[in-house]
Amino acid sequence: MTGIFDMHVHTTNSPDAGLSETEIAKRAVAAGLKGVGLVAHVDFHPRDFCSLFFDPARYDSAVECARGSSPGVRLLKGVEIGEPHLYEHRAKERMDGREYDFLIGGLHWVDDRMVLEAEGFDGVEPLSLVEEYFRQLQEMVSRCDIDILAHVGIFRRGLARAKLDCGFDETALWPALTDGLLAAMIERGIALEINTSGLRRTERVTYPQAPLLRRYRELGGRLITLGSDTHADPWVFYGLDEGVALLQSVGFESAFFFEARQPQAYFPGAGSGQSM
Ligand SMILES: [Zn+2]
Numbered sequence: 591m592t593g594i595f596d597m598h599v600h601t602t603n604s605p606d607a608g609l610s611e612t613e614i615a616k617r618a619v620a621a622g623l624k625g626v627g628l629v630a631h632v633d634f635h636p637r638d639f640c641s642l643f644f645d646p647a648r649y650d651s652a653v654e655c656a657r658g659s660s661p662g663v664r665l666l667k668g669v670e671i672g673e674p675h676l677y678e679h680r681a682k683e684r685m686d687g688r689e690y691d692f693l694i695g696g697l698h699w700v701d702d703r704m705v706l707e708a709e710g711f712d713g714v715e716p717l718s719l720v721e722e723y724f725r726q727l728q729e730m731v732s733r734c735d736i737d738i739l740a741h742v743g744i745f746r747r748g749l750a751r752a753k754l755d756c757g758f759d760e761t762a763l764w765p766a767l768t769d770g771l772l773a774a775m776i777e778r779g780i781a782l783e784i785n786t787s788g789l790r791r792t793e794r795v796t797y798p799q800a801p802l803l804r805r806y807r808e809l810g811g812r813l814i815t816l817g818s819d820t821h822a823d824p825w826v827f828y829g830l831d832e833g834v835a836l837l838q839s840v841g842f843e844s845a846f847f848f849e850a851r852q853p854q855a856y857f858p859g860a861g862s863g864q865s866m
C-alpha cells in the first residue's frame with residue numbers, strides 16, 4: 591500500500607472506531623502510506639449509533655496532536671456526514687464554522703431502514719429498497735456541499751447479511767438512475783470513492799464495483815479516492831492494494847486526495863501530489 595492516500599479512516603472521534611489519530615498516524619508511517627484522510631462521523635439520524643457524538647474542538651485537538659507526533663505522513667481532516675440531504679444544515683452548525691480538508695457524504699439509512707444491516711431488508715422487496723437508495727444518492731449529490739461520495743453500493747453488506755442476492759449490476763437495472771447520479775457528481779466535481787471495506791466482509795466486493803466505476807469514467811469522471819473505511823484492528827488500511835488494482839483496471843490514471851477542499855491528483859506508488 592506504499593504511496594497511497596487512504597481517504598476514509600475513522601478514529602476514536604467516531605464512537606464506532608477504536609484507534610486514536612496519533613495511533614493511526616504511526617501505523618500509516620509504518621505502512622508506507624503517503625497520507626491519511628481522517629474522518630469523523632457526523633450523524634443525526636435518531637436511530638444511528640453515532641448520532642450526536644461529534645465534537646469539533648475535541649477532534650481538532652486530536653488531529654493537531656497526531657500531526658505533531660508523526661510529521662512523516664500527511665494528515666488531512668475530514669468528516670463523514672450521514673444523510674446530508676436530510677441533515678446538512680445541522681451538520682454545518684455542529685461543525686462550528688471550522689475548516690476541513692474534505693467533506694464526505696454517506697448514505698446509511700434509507701428513511702428508517704439501515705441498509706448496512708440484515709434487518710434493513712426485513713419485509714421489503716430488496717431491489718425496490720436499493721432503487722430508492724440510488725434515488726436518495728442522486729438527491730444528495732445534486733444539492734449537498736460534499737467533496738466525496740462514500741461507499742456507493744454498501745447495501746451489499748446488508749443484503750449479504752440477510753442472505754439475499756447481491757450479484758446484480760445496478761448500471762444494467764437502472765441505467766438512467768445511475769447515469770443521472772454519476773453525471774450530477776461529474777458536473778459538481780464530487781469524487782467517487784473506491785471503498786475497500788467490503789473486501790473484508792462476506793460479500794468480498796468493493797463499494798462500488800467495476801461496472802459503476804467504468805460508467806463514471808465513460809461519462810468523463812476522473813475524481814476517484816481510495817478509502818479503507820478503517821474502524822479498528824485487524825482491518826486497518828485493509829484492501830487498498832486491491833482498490834488500486836481495480837482503479838487501474840478500469841483505466842484511471844491517478845487517484846486524488848483533498849486538501850483545503852481542493853482535489854489533488856497523485857499516482858499511487860509514485861512521487862508527491864500535484865494541484866489540479
Ligand atoms: Zn459510511
Ligand SMILES: [Zn+2]
Pocket residue numbers: 598600629670696819
Ligand atoms: Zn465511514
